[in-house]
Amino acid sequence: MQAQFDNGSFWFDSLPGSLLPAPVETLPAHVDIAIVGAGYTGLWTAYYLSQLAPSLSIAVFEANTIGFGASGRNGGWCMGTAMGVDQLLAQPARAAQGLAIARAMQQTVDEIGEVCAKEGIDCHFKKGGTLTVATRHFDVPLMQQRIKAHQAQGFDAEDFVWLNADESKRRVGMQPNHGALYTPHCASIHPAHLVKGLGRVLRNRGVSIYEQTAVSRIHQHELVTSRGVVKAAKILRATEGYTDSIEGQKRQLLPLYSMMVATEPLSKSVWDAIGLRQRETFGDARRVTIYGQRTQDDRLAFGGRAGYYYGSKRKAVIDPQDPMLDHVARNLKGLFPVLQGAAITHRWGGLMGVPRHWRPFVTFDRVTGIGSAGGYVGEGVGASNLAARVLADLTLGRDTALTKLAWVDDVARRWEPEPFRWLGAGAIQWFGDRADRQEFQTGKRSRFWGGLFNQFVG
Ligand SMILES: Cc1cc2nc3c(=O)[nH]c(=O)nc-3n(C[C@H](O)[C@H](O)[C@H](O)COP(=O)(O)OP(=O)(O)OC[C@H]3O[C@@H](n4cnc5c(N)ncnc54)[C@H](O)[C@@H]3O)c2cc1C
Incomplete structure (x- = not known):
């Protein structure tokens, strides 16, 4: 029974107590605001809405259990940036919009840390920054140019810092290591503690969360769920990579997989060689992204972007024997030879949502009362909090600095039908792998x- 609510991640495995969802409650006939999806986007939206408008009845509908999707199984990088920001910064006419999102994202890391401290959510939040290691010699001048460009774009000297090879190796004993670009705007977190903690805080506030309740259709002022119909004045969709499970939403967000492994807790001598003393997150500049963090219990959790399945097939959990996970484990041990003898205790994966334009969006239609947010392309731990605050403001008709961000109404066109989608996604993966190799x-x-x-990728 518990198995179907287990997303297979180290994070779920390390939660105390049972993974079983709360007992199923009778659905309400009507709520003021219905939210579909109990990941970070849905729960943060409920959090800010309940704060701004405590008298409204808010209900969250979740197909499986709180945090079953990407929010309960990601790499735990709470990043102070988001997909698409660099592209905006690179266009003189839109650079100010890019800087506004970048600044809002930097502040978002602190916002998440502060809310967790205030609400008693112990998600192992540690703002140690992130290191993008130059694993190829040619990364060095490119990263140094990037830092200069960022300063010209309006960032401060301490927002992006160059670490020479000695300093970089002292921070992270990764090989090769020719230096690193460091930014302090990233925290390392335990993803499942964050999402489950948010669920707990919301229930204590009186927000209803109906788990095991899949939504199959969204009409104006009405949701069709696996357990009955609910009327709602406003309906917000927060279903990211699972969006095409709702009628009429096919090809909005492409489900792209990312795979992770975690080691056993590592000894002090191994950590003396690896470093990451501030629990900095780390990666490098290759195209097919890799990412890692030192967990609070001294494991190394490490992942890499993987693939797409024909027809946008969604796998609820990833088979731990999946060969893509062997590739991730090999990559990890290649970068850290000191890990050769270390046991990999957990292997899992999950799916993230990719819109056709590869950047987040937030939208709310005042006429239909329907809104949505997402499209973070694997960078949604921090971005979902900012998107949720924007969505809450739009839903309540508030005109704020957040509702002027370039994410608002920036909804992509749909992906191509098959086989073009599969060919395109495959080509991106293949070109990226090929170039990196x-x-x-x-x-x-x-x-x-x-x-x-x-x-x-555009
Ligand atoms: C392996 C992996 C590693 C990642 N690492 C990082 C990282 O280190 N840093 C980072 O910033 N981002 C990372 N991401 C991405 C990040 O986790 C996501 O962007 C973020 O969690 C998205 O949150 P969400 O709430 O929008 O979506 P989700 O967490 O996917 O939540 C959607 C929820 O909706 C529910 N649902 C779906 N359809 C329905 C329906 N029809 N009815 C009711 N409920 C439904 C699902 O069950 C799910 O619980 C990673 C993703 C993966 C998969």
């Missing part, structure tokens, strides 16, 4: 495969 082998930038990758 060539660059590691030759030590030179891959202009051809890298150029194709950039063209496809």
